[in-house]
Amino acid sequence: MVAYTTAQADVETGLEERTVVLVEKKSSTGWIWKVSGTLLIILLCLGGILLFSWYWNGRPELMQSGKTEALMSHTADKKGPHHELRRNSTNAAIHLEGFCEDCGKDKLEWRVDQGQAFAQGGLKLLDNQIVIPQSGLYFVYSQASFRVTCGDGDEQGAGKRLTPLSHRIWRYSDSVGSKASLMSAVRSACQQGAQEGSYRVGQGWYNAIYLGAVFQLNAGDKLWTETNQQTELEIDDGKTFFGVFAL
Structure with missing residues (x-):
């Protein structure tokens, strides 16, 4: 944010002659928003990583069970109904x-x-x-x-x-x-x-x-x-x- 102020005219120039100087004034809240945005992005990335890690580590048994069932089904299909009868x-x-x-x-x-x-x-x-x-x-x-x-x-x-x-x-x-x-x-x-x-x-x-x-x-x-x-x-x-x- 930029603010403008008027500088006091030199006393020697008199009241009739004044010089206007524009001074850029930086807002004190700008850097806070930037830091906050960066931290938010970092937290979102960390949250995504933690969620993915929890999902992956929490389902190995289910994934393994699915692989086992698929393998058994594939083996039974190859060996036919007589193999299934013997297995049961x-x-x-x-x-x-x-x-x-x-x-x-x-x-x-x-x-x-x-x-x-x-x-x-x-x-x-x-x-x-x-x-x-x-x-x-x-x-x-x-x-x-x-x-x-x-x-x-x-x-x-x-x-x-x-x-x-x-x-x-x-x-x-x-x-x-x-x-x-x-x-x-x-x-x-x-x-x-x-x-x-x-x-x-x-x-x-x-x-x-x-x-x-x-x-x-x-x-x-x-x-x-x-x-x-x-x-x-x-x-x-x-x-x-x-x-x-x-x-």
Whole structure:
């Protein structure tokens, strides 16, 4: 701001003759506005920097979560629906080993604490039966191994010439109210004809019956096995087993 004042005329020039001098007078408030404006700009810049820093540091988990979900979605799209089914499964599985003290007298017993046996994901062994924890698709399997001592065709050993071997898996469901056969198979041991020469009289004839398939089972279903010729069963580790796993 500029102010103008009139200087006193020299006394010697008299009242008639005066000289007017213009003097620029600086305002005392001008520098205050400049400093204030500069400080305001600096504060706004600092505020913007702090706000950006807070926003960036406060969202790493969300950003990481978004990246993870995108990666999982991309992987699932590449591997297809079967991969998604496996990823969402409960990993329920059970594998049992066969046991009997005297297979000629005792019933075949399934054990979860023997050899490679295990149980997880809710599947359990109860009263020699596998109990299904929840409805869904399951792969059910079992194997029975036999060692039959074949006869020589005389009257005493004639029964061992054509010995039938059978193995079956049963299912009981509350929705049905009765038991039903899931799978079964029958084999003949000590065969004659084409099989002749594959064994010697008095020696063991080996065979195994394996069963396995996918079933839609309900929660609470019970599965068990039935095997004939138990005196001929082989119960060494890995020869006779029973198991289920969820798909």
